[in-house]
Amino acid sequence: MLLRVMRVSAVPRSWFLFPVLIFFLLIVYHGAEANNINVTRVGLIIDADTRIGKEERIAMEIAAQNYNISSKTQKISLYIRDSLRATSAAEEMIREKKVKVIIGMHTWQEAAQVADIGSQALVPVVSFAAPAINPPLMQLRWPFLIQMAKIGTEQIKCIANIVHAYNWKRVVVIYEDEAFGGDSGKLALLTEALQHVGSEIEYRLVLPPFSSMSDPGWIVHEELVKLMKTQLRNFIVLESSLEMAIHLFREAKDMGLVRSDSTWIIPNSITSLLDSVNNSVISSMEGAIGIKTHYSEEVTSEYHDFHAQFRKIFRTEYPEEDNSDPSFYALRAYDSIRIVIQAIERMTSNRSSPKMLLDSMLLSNFTGFSGKIHFKAGQLSDTSILSIVHVLGKRYKEIEFWTPDLGFSTIPSIGKPNTWVAPVILQRNLQESPKGWEMPTDAKPLKIGVPGRASNENFVKVDYGVKLNENDYSGFCIQIFLEARELLGYPLPYKLEACNCTYNDLVHLVQNKTYDAAVGDFTITAERLQYVDFTAPFIESVLIVWLLEHQSNPEFSGSWRNQISTALWFAFSSLFFAHRENIHNNLTRLVMGVWLFVVLILTSSYTASLSSMLTVQKLEPNYMELLKKNNLPVGCIDLSVKKYLVNVVEFKEQNIKIIKNSKLFEQENIFAVFLEFPYEEIFYNKNCKEYTSTRLLTQGFAGLGFVFQRGSPITRDFSEAIIKLSEAGTISSLKKKWLTPQNECSANITSSEPESLSLQNFGVLYLISFVTSTICLLLFLVRLFISRQQHHNAFEGNITTGEESTWKKAVRLVRHFCIKNPRRAPTLADTAGANEYFLRRLLSTTFDTPEFRASSVPVEVEMQQTKDA
Template structure:
């Protein structure tokens, strides 16, 4: 019996007589046979559930997001549970079945080759190039790989994985057939090839097989031969036990079989619930089909943390999880240096179809000039330049032929074209949104995005105390204190020097001292100075005055010259409350509308050019940024913007992301390339190239001058005055 379904049918027939049935076919169920209502059916083959877990671990290790499941149908309809198990296993590792191809039973086909060819034609419209052959007879697998290679499904960037139902026959398969499978990965049930019982059995098996089939080259015993021998051993041991018992019934025979526990050629023979227990620490060999044979790469275990390891390796040993298989792996198309993308990669004959917006509100992002004859000059803009820089990095590993297709429509429609596979990707100013991410794959954002309010600016109202703004309050207080202290020192020194200008009634002395000190601020003092020590104090004070007046004049001039703008519109609720007109079609920023909602990148470009007339507030909402799209979108947040922005100004435009089809490996590669050009400063240079800031829009922030800016100068002045005061009295 070739399939588990056939064995199950036989077991149901024999169930009434309680006759045990041993099956070497793989089971597609995770439940033991006894729980399936087949207590007499004993599984000696591997469980397909463990095989799909192994396959999903391989898929996860190579980051393949989508696969194509291929299987040969049977007359018993037993593939539904197998597909369910496989789909659930893939979902747990972040992958999915893009398409499942059911091949009819080969026994029902008059022309298997033509039938397989017609079935494979269905895969031409799929994107994934990771093919998993879950179940197939050897003749069907032979036709499958022959046609797949002829139809170029086994070219570079494709990957094929075969299960134990095929790989177990590689030891005895015709060597002229194996080259059609070259590059495929396979999983084979593990068994030790070094123990003495196996070596003795292998030698005897090859001797007998060669004598009966002298034309065959492959004479190694496969897992089926080992399990057949183990099955015979199980029955023999059960019969020996049955002969020693008084009760000789089929039920007792079944009990004796299930009670067997020994080390066989295929591994430990232990039954649990009527099925062979997976007690081996190493369950499957991972093999790579090469030329007319195969090489062993690794072993798969049930250890979730370290599922792949060589025989004899410590389970706690470190392992590179990005290249989990000991290699090198020879992939289809003799690809060795890198892992296949597992995706239909573009070629010169079939380049990558990239949709771009034919018309944007800000053509500095994407501009299409149909009148330009040269393709390189026909498409320009910030997004186009980023994409071309990304290509320079990607082409270090593989070529990426492409062609641009201008699309007239909304951004939602543009993303939907990627979702329905009209285009492979979108390059342009597409905002990353949650609902779009459900349909397509976005790259990392290359520009920040959010929703801001742009409005006509109003000058900051003039304030009566504007003249105090250049200095902080602390600065004014300390300056006044230093002035009074200097006035006091000058008065004392000149009074003791018998200067008649500082003599007389105390009111005259105070007035003279005040006038002298204040007039020195404008270098207009006229009183004669008698003491040389006083002259030292005055010189230092005049230097302080010079520095302060120069700094004050410069700061006040900047405040009065650079326009300070403030936003009248605070938020959306303010617009609602005032019933303001927002973004009406046909209006422009001539006062007809109160405000406009713009994407943050557009607002930056617009404000950079028209900063003297318009202002923007902080983003009201944050989006995912601007990126490229690769298959999977929704409605553009810019549709509302474009509704009124068309007449907002003549010239000037903006946007960014990129998107790819769901599961596309290009999205990850493009994201890495975007990060690379960002780290190298290329992205910043492109921003400066396409969005230069107007000379009139330099954002000079005027900070008030504080005491920390002049504390050394003040200390010098105060210390000089104090020192001169002490020296004067010491010299008396």
């Protein structure tokens, strides 16, 4: 069988090279494209096990992912390391991963160590931590450090302002020992800020690092037991991790330290996470005042997308978390990646140096999710606005805002002046102003010490009963305490207890918290104020060493003007016994004699008083110098007075004896006793017949007040109540009841200052002069009236006085009294015919008619006969 063989033509070998060529071209193309993409490696140092770390990681991954999708030439690659080994992690990422930027670190200690490495490797470091106080030459030491956190000064000042707003004098500070209160300087800064507002830190509670605790609940409980020994209930959490804060408040609430009379101030590191914790955590912080950085909550499309992405990823990766909303820390982490992204885009050259990248990052100027991003000297330059929040139940609300320059305000503004006062704002928003003190209750009343051996029973008197609770307390100080307590505005259970000790010992018993307060006649001194607080003084404390001629005399005749001027001149000239007018009438002589007697007494008394005022200070001996020069023994009733006599007046201590009553005066053989004003008054009230008091004002003390423990808010309330009692006159009434001397004693008290004379000193003399003048005037008028009636009856005959009206009688009497001759006044030679002269004037005035003129001669004859008779 023959087979047909077919010949196949050969294929060119060049065709087999075509696929290879295509594959090679594809590789070259993708390689060239890859070479045009610039990848920036960023290292993250965070604590991914904490809530803050979780939020920061997710936020930065979202920022990098969104940028990588939108950019074709630039990419961001993230490398995450644990902050527990921050230093070694930074070195490893720089050496092996070739990172260009490092972001993270929540403690200044970590940030400073990583910044040292970054400065050596020329790698910019973006820190989420800042020191409390900037170290010197900070930029020269860490030139590649960028701080995205504000220094702690602003938050510390805000805390001090809150303390001042509530008038807390002493506070308790709590912080977690992770360089928060030590190396960072926050504790020192807080101490200084509190001193500026008149407050101080009484107790510091340092908690160990949360990461080092095997049983956090038990350790925190044991530490809080220490706080139960103090009455302070205002706590400042200076700095703490969220995990530590959760255990802290949980145990504190179980122990009764989170109540209506307690106040907790929590920092930004905790307050900023309140949106991220469950309701049970917030409820354990009920009543707390939180401080957090304020940022604009304006919702943009970019923020809306970020918020949705964040919630979805966070809920997927951490389903055990109750809240998936981003906090301030997540927003800040997102903005940190945006700083890197904008810096990369600003650099036009493909070959960029680390210094160029750093400078480009420092040029950032935009409004991010966490606020305004703008740097100056490596730090955020814009002034922060802090929000003051109040935790209520299972939620919280913003009540105020605070800025360093303007203080508190109701709106988040840094450009408008603030017209509010912090206490008004905070107390208005909080239903009740927190006392910050363990207030007394019926089960645990205020324990008050009372001097069992008081200096004087008028101030404090203790009538001892069979049992301690059967003692009866009375006196001036006890009454003031009871009256002031009624004005407090809130119930104050108390228990009085007599203490048979010295006043200084009782003050120290209040200091060491044996007593909550002391009620009695306690002198306010600078030494005692170092240990306790005093109320406003309810009484002053001063150290004292208890050692009629008109009608018959022509001199007074004439017109009314002449009569008045003559009378005034006569009265004035008689003061100097220089009157020249002669006296004729016996009644006038009597009045004049009494008046001259009064003048004699007045001039003599005022001359003596004036001489005394001008010379008494020069003639008065210096009792202090006499007592000291002759080493004479003196006495006092209180140790504080003795110290004053030794240190100020410079008496020898051996010459001063402390005495308690007047019987010891004779036994101790002292020459003078130094008493404070209220005691001197009471003492002299009882012993005025045996002793003479010479008052020499030598020293004024601050007064007498009640004693309370340092920082007790009840002190202020009692001071306000005492001032109200003083303004209402209640204290004056009690002083009259308990402290005013008897009349017989007050009259015997002498003073070294000369007394001035007043009208009351001559009241009896003026009364005698007035009575004498009045009687003489009445007698003169009676005699004048009788004489007028006799003449009238004699000349009118059948006209009776009863037919004439009273008005006419008065007119005729006045006319008779006012008859005068201004042209010539009778002289002394005419005295014998004075009655005839006046009668003629009367007749010529009254009966000046033609029918009566003829009867003028019989009248003269009859008048002469009457005169002779």
